[in-house]
Amino acid sequence: MSEFPDVAAVVVTLNGLPWLPQCLDSLGDTPTVVVDHGSTDGTIELVRDRYPHVTLIEQGNLGMGAGNNAGMRALQGRYWFLVNSDAWLTPGALAELVAFADTHPDAAVVGPRLLNTDGTLQKSVRADPTLWGLATEYFFLRKLAPNTRMLNPMYVGGFEHDEARSVDWVSGAALLVRSAATAETGLFDEAFFMFSEESDWQRRFRDAGWTVWFDPNADVVHVGGASHGGKLYVENLRGHLRWFAKHRGIRTARRAQRLLVTALRLRAIAYRGERGALYRDGVRFLSSGNVESLLS
Structure with a gap:
């Protein structure tokens, strides 16, 4: 009998080694499904x-x-x-998340505190995207005052992740989700391939009257980027445009497109090597058509 009979765990993998064993071991006897997307590194075996x-x-x-x-x-x-697949529960974390959700019946999502592998905080609370927030991120303005909400709104500057809080959204690296809430909102919008899918989903929960919470008393260790290794930069940009088009309208999405093109052109000038090439790829993608065609 599972310690948490009311919880089912889902892990999506694409070449999940070497971190997957720690992930699955931390889940213990929790009913778990691994959805593999074509691993060739021995994950399936x-x-x-x-x-x-x-x-x-x-x-x-x-x-x-x-x-x-x-x-x-x-x-x-x-x-x-x-x-x-590159994240794992610390002892007692799942019990804490379930207890928190049970005492917050309006919570559709509860996110744990994320830690880097060295034990330092990995900031996971986010605010809904805005054009200003996008500008502070892509023009590096948040570097000037990372602990202020004015210049770091996307990462909720100044929040130390040391108290429970109702938030806009939390990182999708680890989420406890109330299944009853999905009856109103549906599951993930599969038009988002990767990036922005969790912020879209959590916005839809909140629009339906549910809440999203951060629980600092449950810790999950997260490597970060192990599945994609930063190779999906264009999908990240596409995710921004899709989110703005869906939640702010096509005109705002077009403004986001122009903002991103300008920012990445400046970055491509400032950076050489692989990083500069990444930004140039982003400019080529964003300049290759209008928003509608980029999302089709």
């Missing part, structure tokens, strides 16, 4: 051999949201715990 109790789904890579959706459809529970 490891799950089959070492974790026979875990449900394994193999499918094409349709994006992070689609992978989580497949997992949520496969296993039912009062709560779903969605966790990246």
Whole structure:
């Protein structure tokens, strides 16, 4: 019998080694599904051999949201715990998240405190995107005063992640999700391949009257970027445009496109090597058509 019979865990993998074992070990006997998107590093074999109790789904890579959706459809529970393959629970963290959600019946999502592998804080609370927030990020303005809400609104500057708080959204690296809330909002919007899918989902929960909470008493260690290694920069940009088009309207999305082009052109001048090439790729993508065509 699982310690948390009302919780089902979902882990999406794409070459999840070497971190996946720590992730799955931390889940213990929690009913778990791994949705694999075409791993070639031994991930599938490891799950089959070492974790026979875990449900394994193999499918094409349709994006992070689609992978989580497949997992949520496969296993039912009062709560779903969605966790990246490069993240793992610390002792007692899942019990804390469930207890927190039980005492906050209006919470659709509860996010834990994220820690880097060296134990330092990994800031996970975010504010809804705005054009100003986008500007502070892409023109590096937040570097001038990272602890202020004025110049660091996207990362909620000044919040020390040391108290429970109702927030706009939390990082999708680890989320406890109330399944009943999805009856109103649906699951992830699979039009978001990767990046911005969690902020879209949590905005939809809040629009439906639910809340999103940060719980500082549950710790999850997160490596960060292990699955994509920073190679999906264009998808990150596309995610920004899709979010603005969906929640702020196409005119605002076009303004976001122009802002991003200007910022990345400046970055491409300032940086050489691989980083400069990444920014030039971003400029080429953003300049290759209008917002509608970039999202089609």
